[in-house]
Amino acid sequence: MNARLALSSGPLAHADYRYLVSGATVSALGNAITPVALAFAVLDLGGSATDLGLVVSAFAAAEVLTVLAGGVLGDRLPRQLMLQGSAAAAAVFQALIAVALIAGWATIPLLAVGGVLNGCLGALSGPSSSALTRQTVPADELAKAVAIRRLAQNGSMVIGFSGAGSLVAAFGSGWAIAVDAATFAVAALCFGLIRVPRAVHLDKAPSLIGDLRAGAAEVFRHTWLWLLIGQALLYHLFYGGVQGVLGPIVVGDSLGRSAWGWALGALMLGFIIGGLLTLRWRPRRGLFVGTALLALTAAFPLAMALSDHLPLLLLGAFLHGFGLEIFSVNWDLSIQQNIPEDKLARIYSFDIVGSYVARPLGLVVTGPIATVVGFDRWLLVVAAVMGGSALLSLMSPAVRRLERRSEVAAMV
Template identity: 45%
Template sequence: MLAPLRYGAFQYLAAGRLVNMVGNGVAPIALAFAVLDLTGSVRDLGLVVGARSLMTVLFVLFGGVVADRIPRRMVLVGSNALGALTQAAVAALVLTDTATIPLLLALSAANGIVSALAQPASAAATPQTVPPELIQPANAIIRLGINAGMIGGASLGGLLVAAVGPGWGLAVDALTFAVAAVAFVGVRVAAPPTEKTHTGVIADLREGWTEFTARTWVWAVVLGFMILNAALAGGVNVLGPAVADETIGRSAWGVVLAAETAGMVLGGLIALRVRVRRLLLLGVACMFAESFLLLGLALTPTVAVLLVAGVAVGIAVEQFAVAWDTSIAQHIPPDRLARVYSYDMLGSWIAIPLGQIAVGPLAAAIGTRDTLLILAALVVLSVLGMLTSREVRRLQAVNPDRDTDAAQAGSADDEPGDAAPAEPVARA
């Protein structure tokens, strides 16, 4: 299960992503209280956070092109160095009491662009660091690190804000970017093989789109998650706190969200051991569990019910996440992988603001309970829609046992910690 950690490039990649997630856990808490201390306005906080999200969505396709054109290590190091600079600037403004909303908006937008450059490269780098037969456990280890980093980062962020103020929390976030950049220097992998010469950005985007739409299972899942993510963003992130205020209380709602994250960690451990041929089918089917938290909030908003639902949701999310990343890595050509990931990210994220904006007026019109039931139904229908695709149901993962035997026969002299193996062969 831990075989990917024998490879030096993977060790550095996993460490860098773990440190990134610690910073991502600290940053929202520190930034939120920094803005509230500055103006006390939730509207201003929404603008600052929204600017980052908007820039990430707008530039993520360009990030995919960049990550397929130049070595992904260079993209990861450069984007994290820029992230360290932008967050250090935010921290300096807050600590010196010179921050203004326009300055925070500009720096938040810049950080969103940095995120758009980093995320496709980060997702596409994993298959370059391990042999093909270890892609699934490698993705599971990455996910474990991400969830552990988010848990630790959120806890650290709360402590820093309470003890020394939000400015120092933002400074720690800047430091995590710098540390991650140093870690990514060790991700020494070959650039994806490509036969093309020099083409424009539009041509690269068109090529990525062709690859994205050529496989029904890819666009069918992304389309399903466009609906699913919008429903969850509105139901859990917007209506969830409102229901908690009237029933279990704010602190208990925090415990429920922590239980979901704990479920993700448990799900990552389970995903390390799962060996099935139709891995994507299993991952998509697990997403029925995403409706549990919405149903619990609508029908039985008690601590016991919501805790169980949160753990179940966390476990299910990790089964899908590992199945999806493994399927993409095994079936998309390496030189187009980052662009396919960028279209995946764009499609999956684009409807989230719509869900967050629309759910309030809908709940005011028909009631919170009925709105949550409708959102739960949308989750179930989106999963059923994904499962109607014959390709989603029948896509087969690479046989781990068969490939492991073949790999061992061809690499008996490899030593743990050596340079990363050759780029895995694309499987159509």
């Protein structure tokens, strides 16, 4: 009865929203498995921490270099078509990587090339995916739609991260990545069922560069927007190497490979609890509250540095996810409620670029730096930067004073 009621009211009453959430959720399941599988695939091929950083950074660099084009295309072309095409192509490329690993002819350079291709595809569709939410629900249901979508995706990732280590240990990295290929195929089918009007492109700029200039001008028109994108740059510069390079090594060596999967699962559980809280708790100054709780992300690297006990590691990972999710929901809603429809995909692309542009560098240098200064010492530095940068952002009046709207007005 409750499930039937949920489908007959609220965001889930709209078929296009259900297809969007279903595709994003099943894709998130595979995407949670792949980082764990890829990390151990590189290590099993004899790769070092530096090699692992190079492979992961190849994906991150490709995403950053392509995402601006994805934002422009997302404001010019049907966004559901961008999602469907990207998911279908990703299914093919991930299947090829899986076959290479299973057959035993995979190499570290091949894994890096596969990362580049999938990074490009994800970047082309990412801005469209975020911008499409507002087209699938009425304005007064947007806040709940944002929270539900993130909750569904994070729940899927909890399952993926929690089971990834065990899946790799039992069947190998190749079969784990094959699961990701299958989820992309299912996602492509879901995205193909979405039927929403094409967003009206109001900019007069005839070129890619002109569209990007208009998007950049919109970013710098909002102090809270460019400031927190800068904070995200620091976060990913330092934390990207922790999750992509140091985590699998530090936790894998001290507690076992399955423990790293459980730690990522605990992080995602924090996302789930934080997401559930945002369904009920809607602070008037949500961006301020979210940014304050973002400082909790320091708990995960801190736990890695100070303890080799699994419960404390899981607690640190949970607090990281909890604080980050409350911030992310309020951040996403702030963008949805304050950016015009015809620029929305470009703003999301600038958000992704600004946030992740330094991540490839962090992935590459984390291994060498941590080797020189010590893994635990570097983890403490990372924790200080993550927590401190979030708290410093609260000094901006633009962050403290931005208020949530009860309903999204028509934006032109």
